[in-house]
Amino acid sequence: MARVVVDVMLKPEILDPQGQAIARKLPQLGFDGVTAVRQGKRFEVELDGPADEAAVERVRQIADTLLANPVIETYEVRVLQDD
């Protein structure tokens, strides 16, 4: 069983109101030193086989069609563990 992680983040030029709200709130809560927060999604995809090249490519296609919106988001696929 292998686990592949897909990290989905808004493109830098896309406004992220959720992240901005968090960043604005931090000083009021006593947390200084944070200049920005961006919020994205993380998916853990469990495969029934090994995370070989074909499997990772399949996860990439899943990310592209189902997990991310390529118009406003970027994604990164990486193998987490393979045991």
Next chain:
Amino acid sequence: MARVVVDVMLKPEILDPQGQAIARKLPQLGFDGVTAVRQGKRFEVELDGPADEAAVERVRQIADTLLANPVIETYEVRVLQDD
């Protein structure tokens, strides 16, 4: 400027309907070999200083109070880059 990532995932024993919906949909879309999907959140926190031990500890406190719900979620803090 340093960037710290906070990954927030539902605890394994907490039901994840969003992830389940994705996993169920995959075979209908022609994607086989995925046994489970879990959906979580990913935060990129930008610091105005270096990601030293004190700064990472501060981000951990932010995660604990604001980014994650420790009752149902676990989180992981890691330094992404420090330049």
